[in-house]
Amino acid sequence: MAKKGKRYIDHYLMKERAKGRRFSQEQEKQLERQFEGVYLHSDGRRFIAVANVPYIDAKGRKRYKRPEKTFKTVTDARNWLEEKRVESRKGVEAAETADPTLAQIMEIAQPKKEILPTWNRVQRWWRTIHEYFGSTRKVRTIKDRDIIAYQAWLLTRPNGKLCRSDDGDATCPTIQPITVNAYCGELLWLIREAHRLGLIKVMPQYTPIATFSHRPLNITLQDFLKVVDALPQHRALLLLALNTGARKGDIFRLTLDRIAKREVLQDGKRVMKTVITVRSTKTNKENIQVPMLRKVEAAFEAHIKQQNAWLQRFYNDIADPKAPNHKRRVAWYQRCRAALHHKVQKQNQSKCPIKETLPDLKPLAELRGPGDLNPMGLVFVSKQSLRPYKSIGWALDSAIKRAGVAEFSMHSVRHLATTVLLDITGGDVDQVQRIIGWSSTAMLQIYGHIAHRHLKTFEKFDELLGDAEEWAQEDQTQSSRLKAKKWKWKKKASARRMNRAE
Structure with missing residues (x-):
């Protein structure tokens, strides 16, 4: 074994500083990485390369050996070190993938999963799998009983979103069975990926928990x-x-x-109908075409008129420096534009293939009219961000409390429309599926035409909508009468109390 002197990087820096050259901390770190493993020979003329080579021993543990070799030039020493490092990496990867762990399969499968829009959810599933099985658990050792035990452990695990304490309190809500199936399904996907790559030969069997997916319409x-x-x-x-x-x-x-008047055939006559063409965010296709109801058309026209008036006032305040709200409107517009620019940059950096289409707001100097405030021509523009709405959940919840009805979400309206159409058509699933674009259990069937029977169906729907409006008005009138009666009774009671006090 040759006798090593000091590190070559120390010798190099001392020699260069003697010439008057100065190095920053970043430059010194870069040079250290560049000449790592190279030493000066004791004779001061040759160079010794010492490699730190990992390998897998007979028991499957990672060990290190340090071969070294003497060279005449620094370049030859560095080239030899790089060759040794590449060879060691190949040997270690081959030894590890011969009997991989779950953590290694996650690393192999990560490029395939991180481009999905649900990557955050997948990461949460993988963290839970890693927590239960550990980082050194071999994939081939995971059997049917291990998946059943993992399933039972998930069923007793507190839900972190709904329970702040993780002490296993009995009052804490646990994970739902349908969520447990998703966790176990992701584990099976990782094992299936290892089987596809030829790393394991036998796939474990697993039976998901039976769940009742039907939710009653409330x-x-x-x-x-x-x-x-x-x-x-x-x-x-x-x-x-x-x-x-x-x-x-x-x-x-x-x-x-996507909302336009079209000439359609109804009862042998050509009539003009307002048709709505909905573009699905899931399939990114225009798959739904339905006629607009008369009641809805009146509400739609009133909304467009009100929104255009608001956009015109907004533009007038921006364009006129003497307007009382000029400074506030300009600052508001600049904030909306800055937030939109930040959102676009964040989307460009994301690897997700499905990205939200955002409006292109122009600079203040390039605004020519109220149409530039809504460049996408959105039917519903958020007044806070000049973008499409994200949610109306808070407004909907407060309206539900004021109306005194059972709680529901925006997605429940889709179920309500399907239920009403099924009642009108006498349970004709195929017809309703063509109208709304409802998915079947076998495949997603998408149709984009308006048939004669569809128009008849929506005429009945419009009549039913009018009847329901009359019912709602009657109930509202009755409730107002009851409130007035109750208020009258309270006034009389207070008057009686005042008389007694006198």
């Missing part, structure tokens, strides 16, 4: 219209959701160019 058309009356600022949005039966994201991103 809202009627009459109750829904009570909520619509209690939420006048979102009346057109809710009625359009009921009319189309579309998802809330499809309604939020609806544009004016």
